[in-house]
Amino acid sequence: MQDGKLAQIVESSRKRGLAVEWSFLLDSLQIERDQGVTVDSTRIPFHLGGREFVIVDAPGHRQFLRNMITGAADAEAAVLVVDALEGAQEQTRRHAMLLRLIGIRHVIVLLNKSDLLDFDQTKIAQAERDVRDLLGRLEITVEAFVPASARDGDNIASRSERAPWYAGPTLVEALAAVPAPASRLALDFRMPVQDVYRFDDVRYVAGRIERGVIRAGDRIMIGLQGQQATVAEICRWHAPENPVAGAGESIALRLEPDLVPDRGDLLFHAHEAGKRRSVRLAFVLVCSGCAAIRCV
Numbered sequence: 001m002q003d004g005k006l007a008q009i010v011e012s013s014r015k016r017g018l019a020v021e022w023s024f025l026l027d028s029l030q031i032e033r034d035q036g037v038t039v040d041s042t043r044i045p046f047h048l049g050g051r052e053f054v055i056v057d058a059p060g061h062r063q064f065l066r067n068m069i070t071g072a073a074d075a076e077a078a079v080l081v082v083d084a085l086e087g088a089q090e091q092t093r094r095h096a097m098l099l100r101l102i103g104i105r106h107v108i109v110l111l112n113k114s115d116l117l118d119f120d121q122t123k124i125a126q127a128e129r130d131v132r133d134l135l136g137r138l139e140i141t142v143e144a145f146v147p148a149s150a151r152d153g154d155n156i157a158s159r160s161e162r163a164p165w166y167a168g169p170t171l172v173e174a175l176a177a178v179p180a181p182a183s184r185l186a187l188d189f190r191m192p193v194q195d196v197y198r199f200d201d202v203r204y205v206a207g208r209i210e211r212g213v214i215r216a217g218d219r220i221m222i223g224l225q226g227q228q229a230t231v232a233e234i235c236r237w238h239a240p241e242n243p244v245a246g247a248g249e250s251i252a253l254r255l256e257p258d259l260v261p262d263r264g265d266l267l268f269h270a271h272e273a274g275k276r277r278s279v280r281l282a283f284v285l286v287c288s289g290c291a292a293i294r295c296v
Helices: 005-015 030-035 062-072 090-102 121-137 171-176
Strands: 042-048 051-059 077-083 106-112 142-147 191-199 202-208 213-215 219-222 227-235 244-246 250-256 266-269 282-284 289-295
Touching: 042 171, 077 090, 077 121, 077 171, 090 121, 106 121, 106 171, 121 142, 142 171, 213 227
Parallel strands: 077 106, 077 282, 106 142
Antiparallel strands: 042 051, 051 289, 191 202, 191 266, 202 250, 213 244, 219 227, 219 266, 227 250, 282 289
16 A cells, blocks of 8 residues: 555545545545545556456446446456345346456455344345346356455455354455466457547547457457447557457457447457356445456
């Protein structure tokens, strides 16, 4: 943590009449702290067990779902944070569907606010069944369910004395168990749309390839729209004649037909439409938003 960051969080919380609000660690904008909602993405690196992780705090409310897709598109796994008292409500279902769309394979479920259930094993087991049933219908396999109290630190970095019956990993242990990432070039193609530009009579879809490879002639699908198009041309300032582009490159695509994706739409190969997809590590935070974590 940066020098003075903790003192800044404590002071910001005090001014608002709150206990220490740990979400302020990720909220970089004043409006986010004032309104209690994530508006823009923030990236914060940290080290765990000799590995480097990057938290990408991205919005999760309905109005900012495209920002969430853009923020989480290069994540390795997901931490889906669910209010244990409420279970699988609308926002959890929405986030789960987006994880399915993005294709994140490694999912950890954090049943937060388990202290409100007094860490009752029966009640927490019911909340787990509800979430497991939801994710099962989406063909999402859960690596671990962790009953926790993020505010009090129960089962976050150390085991909770209030849940002696729980034998699974803490959140930190579950994160440390995330597999090392494969080569991003070998993964399925994913490109969040940054913008659409028009030059003369030609329209170009611009973005950064987060993973995989795209070639001229490939059939792609626009995630939220469900429309298909063919990549007619790949444009970039370097290697303009190369008809192939890969992970890490910022490019512009000319599509046929001339479709117009929205900012934040996710592009992927059309042949993946009916199968499960995979990407890099995302944190979906309860109620207020979501974040992604990249591990390297």
